[in-house]
Amino acid sequence: MVRKSAGGNEAIWISAVARGDRLAFQQLYNQTCGRMMAVCLRILGDREQAEDAVQEAFIRIWHGARDYHSDRGAPLAWMLTIGRYAAIDMCRVRRSHSDIDEHADELVATLPDMENWLAAEHEARALALCLDQLDGHQRESIAMAFYQGLSHEQLARQLGHPLGTVKSWVRRGLGALKRCLSS
Amino acid sequence: MKLRDEVVEKLAAEYVLGTLRGQARARFQQHMRESARVRQEVWFWEAQLGFMLSAVPSAKPLPARHWQRIEQRLWGVAPANAGRWWRWWGTAATAVSLLLAVVLWWSPPQQQQASAPAFATILQDEGLQHWSLGLSADGRQLRITSLNAKAADAGLDYELWIVPADSAPLSLGTIQPSQSVRTVQLTAEQMAALQSQQLLAVSLEPAGGSTTGVPTGPVLYTGVLVPI
Numbered sequence: 001m002v003r004k005s006a007g008g009n010e011a012i013w014i015s016a017v018a019r020g021d022r023l024a025f026q027q028l029y030n031q032t033c034g035r036m037m038a039v040c041l042r043i044l045g046d047r048e049q050a051e052d053a054v055q056e057a058f059i060r061i062w063h064g065a066r067d068y069h070s071d072r073g074a075p076l077a078w079m080l081t082i083g084r085y086a087a088i089d090m091c092r093v094r095r096s097h098s099d100i101d102e103h104a105d106e107l108v109a110t111l112p113d114m115e116n117w118l119a120a121e122h123e124a125r126a127l128a129l130c131l132d133q134l135d136g137h138q139r140e141s142i143a144m145a146f147y148q149g150l151s152h153e154q155l156a157r158q159l160g161h162p163l164g165t166v167k168s169w170v171r172r173g174l175g176a177l178k179r180c181l182s183s
Numbered sequence: 184m185k186l187r188d189e190v191v192e193k194l195a196a197e198y199v200l201g202t203l204r205g206q207a208r209a210r211f212q213q214h215m216r217e218s219a220r221v222r223q224e225v226w227f228w229e230a231q232l233g234f235m236l237s238a239v240p241s242a243k244p245l246p247a248r249h250w251q252r253i254e255q256r257l258w259g260v261a262p263a264n265a266g267r268w269w270r271w272w273g274t275a276a277t278a279v280s281l282l283l284a285v286v287l288w289w290s291p292p293q294q295q296q297a298s299a300p301a302f303a304t305i306l307q308d309e310g311l312q313h314w315s316l317g318l319s320a321d322g323r324q325l326r327i328t329s330l331n332a333k334a335a336d337a338g339l340d341y342e343l344w345i346v347p348a349d350s351a352p353l354s355l356g357t358i359q360p361s362q363s364v365r366t367v368q369l370t371a372e373q374m375a376a377l378q379s380q381q382l383l384a385v386s387l388e389p390a391g392g393s394t395t396g397v398p399t400g401p402v403l404y405t406g407v408l409v410p411i
Binding site for chain 1: 192193196197199200201202204223226229230231232233234235236237238239240241242243244245249250252253256257258307308344346347348349350351352382384398402405406407409
């Protein structure tokens with residue numbers, strides 16, 4: 001679990017990476033590669049591909065550290081978001097779900113305990129409240145798309161509902177979330 | 184082509200969520216490059232949905248070979264040669280910096296030294312070396328040497344910090360470029376914080392240093408203490 005007090009520290013570590021400090025980058029990697037792996041593994045469901053995504057993510061972080069600023073979110077979340085994108089980009093060559101290795105499958109099938117966690121975090125409270133106001137289908141499809149990196153088609157298959165229905169859950173859910181977060 | 188606001192909102196949300204795929208994803212990335220408005224909307228969603236990532240429990244850290252591949256891709260370091268020393272001294276700049284730190288430790292203007300430094304770093308920015316730091320072998324003393332550092336503007340001071348990865352920053356006090364060499368006796372807490380390879384940073388603070396216990400001004404220089 002990320003300790004809150006470290007949030008400011010991570011921004012300083014990223015600023016050291018932006019200055020080209022390789023040792024600071026290695027330390028940051030050591031501290032965060034396990035979390036990065038967990039995020040990528042949920043999306044890709046395959047250990048080897050997830051490892052490639054982690055590698056790609058850290059390459060992007062090294063090159064992108066100068067572009068980090070606080071508008072982009074908390075430092076660790078910014079890094080993990082880069083990992084999510086790297087994994088999503090790899091989904092194009094993703095193996096079918098039947099090939100997912102057993103260990104990863106278990107991980108992929110369960111969603112993290114998002115609501116309890118969000119409710120406990122002060123900064124995430126607005127998001128927790130707004131997610132809570134969504135219709136159950138909307139919340140579930142957004143959480144599955146986010147954590148498992150599913151496309152609309154994959155969501156429709158997994159949830160067993162027509163593509164059009166699932167697309168509208170996602171769209172309306174995000175719309176409602178935006179209105180709630182901006183109010 | 185300029186996108187209407189409601190289209191930007193919809194696409195940005197689905198881009199960050201990950202449901203925007205293929206050509207549509209690539210086209211949207213082009214819009215991001217061209218429009219600050221589009222980027223702003225993406226950042227909104229990254230910051231908000233980013234909170235959800237903290238709920239993902241960590242996996243085990245990856246074996247060392249994965250880091251070595253990253254090093255190789257970024258800097259062409261050959262893993263076969265990448266022994267501990269080689270990697271610490273990986274670049275000529277680092278090697279020169281650390282040698283300098285040792286030399287500066289051994290050639291002080293005054294009296295004898297307690298011991299040679301066991302850990303050192305140069306705090307730099309854009310390749311310019313501003314401060315050299317050396318930690319004594321017994322871990323009790325930190326020697327701070329001003330290199331190219333310029334005096335802070337009136338009403339401001341430089342403050343030195345230990346920046347652990349998983350706890351709050353710890354101040355080592357303000358430092359003055361005019362005082363070319365200074366030795367700080369470390370407290371037990373500071374000694375403990377410096378035990379592993381930590382990041383040290385200099386921030387610009389109001390005269391006398393930060394009053395909040397954490398850096399409040401810009402972080403100007405950073406460096407990681409490495410064994411020498």
